[in-house]
Amino acid sequence: AQKVTQAQTEISVVEKEDVTLDCVYETRDTTYYLFWYKQPPSGELVFLIRRNSFDEQNEISGRYSWNFQKSTSSFNFTITASQVVDSAVYFCALSEANGYALNFGKGTSLLVTP
Amino acid sequence: DAGVTQSPTHLIKTRGQQVTLRCSPKSGHDTVSWYQQALGQGPQFIFQYYEEEERQRGNFPDRFSGHQFPNYSSELNVNALLLGDSALYLCASSLAGESSGNTIYFGEGSWLTVV
Numbered sequence: 012a013q014k015v016t017q018a019q020t021e022i023s024v025v026e027k028e029d030v031t032l033d034c035v036y037e038t039r040d041t042t043y044y045l046f047w048y049k050q051p052p053s054g055e056l057v058f059l060i061r062r063n064s065f066d067e068q069n070e071i072s073g074r075y076s077w078n079f080q081k082s083t084s085s086f087n088f089t090i091t092a093s094q095v096v097d098s099a100v101y102f103c104a105l106s107e108a109n110g111y112a113l114n115f116g117k118g119t120s121l122l123v124t125p
Numbered sequence: 126d127a128g129v130t131q132s133p134t135h136l137i138k139t140r141g142q143q144v145t146l147r148c149s150p151k152s153g154h155d156t157v158s159w160y161q162q163a164l165g166q167g168p169q170f171i172f173q174y175y176e177e178e179e180r181q182r183g184n185f186p187d188r189f190s191g192h193q194f195p196n197y198s199s200e201l202n203v204n205a206l207l208l209g210d211s212a213l214y215l216c217a218s219s220l221a222g223e224s225s226g227n228t229i230y231f232g233e234g235s236w237l238t239v240v
Contacts, residue, residue, distance in 0.1 A: 015167075048231070054213055056168070056231035102167055111181045112158070113217075113229065115167030 013038045015105050017116035024093050024123055032088045032119045034103030040064075045079065045086045046104040046113065056102065062086065093123045129218050129232035137238045138206050146201040146235045150218030156180075157199040158229070159191060160215040168215055174199050175221055203237075211239045 014037040024030045036045065047059040060070065062079050070077045074091045090097055100120045104113040130149045138144050150157050156175045160168035170183035174193035193199045197218075203210055213234040 046229075053233055054215075054236070055233040056215065056217075058228055058230060061228060104167075111173055112170035112183060113160075113168070114170070117165075117167045 013040075013043075013105050013107070013114045015103050015114055015116035017103055017119050019119045020117070021120045021122070024121070026095060026123055026125050027092050028123075029089060029091050030093050030121065030123075032090075032101050032103075032121070034086045034088065034116060036084050036086065036103070036105045038105060040107055042107075044106045046106070047077065047086075047088050048102045048104065050100045050102060050118070052099075059088075059101075090121075093121075095123050095125060097121060098123045129216055129230050131214075131216050131232040131235050133235055134233065135236045135238075137240060139240055140206055140208060142206050143202065143204045144206060144237060146203075146214050146216075146237070147198065148201070148216030148218075148232060149198045150216075151230050154218035154220050154230070155197050156219045156221045157193060157197065158217040158219070159199070159201045160217065160231075161185070161210075162213040162215060162234070164212070171201070206239045208239050211237060213237075 016035045043064045045062045048056040050056050067079050076089045078087045100118045102115050102118045104115045106113050129151050132147045158173040159171040162168040171185050171189055172182040173180045177193045188204045190202045213236050215234045216232045217229045219229045
C-alpha cells in the first residue's frame with residue numbers, strides 16, 4: 012500500500028524567509044511518480060511538479076526547488092524568499108506507475124506574513 | 126484553452142437525498158477522476174473513468190457512482206446522502222496513453238454540504 016506523510020500541519024514564516032515543506036512516502040512499487048500541488052482558498056489544486064522514481068535530479072523553478080532522495084523516501088519542497096502569495100495548503104502526492112489514483116498526504120498549510 | 130470545469134460550485138442537500146455533480150475535462154483530455162476532500166484533509170480518490178468505463182475505484186461505498194459521456198465529460202452521483210458526505214468534490218482530468226504519471230489537472234471543485 013502507498014502512503015504519503017506530511018508531518019508539518021502548519022508553518023508560519025515572515026516574508027522573504029526560506030521555507031521547506033517535508034514529504035515522506037511509502038511504496039512497494041519500483042516505478043512511481045511524486046507530485047506537489049498548491050491549493051489556495053478557492054479550492055483548485057494547482058499542479059507544481061511531477062517527478063518519476065528514476066529521476067533523482069533536484070529541480071529548480073524560480074523560487075521553488077525540490078529535493079528527491081530515494082534513500083530516505085523523501086521529496087521535499089523549498090520556497091526561497093517566500094511571498095505572501097505563497098500562502099496556501101501544499102499537498103504531496105504519490106501515484107503508481109500506471110498513473111491512476113493519486114495518494115495525497117494531509118497537506119501543509121503555509122502562512123506567509125508581511 | 127479551457128481548464129477543468131465543475132458544476133455546481135456550491136450546493137446544500139438534506140440527508141437521504143441524492144446529488145449529481147458534473148465535470149468537463151481539460152480540452153484534449155480523455156480521462157476523468159473524482160476525489161473527495163473533507164475539511165482539513167487531503168483529497169481521497171473515489172474513481173476514474175476512461176472510455177466511458179470505470180477503470181479504477183477507491184475505497185468508497187456503492188452509494189458513489191459515476192458516468193462518463195462520449196464527449197469525455199463526467200458525472201458523480203451520490204445516493205442516500207450522509208452528513209459525512211459533506212466535502213469538496215474535485216474532478217481531475219488527464220490524457221491516457223502518455224507515459225505514466227502524466228500531468229493531472231484539477232478543477233475548482235464542488236462544495237457539498239449535507240444538513
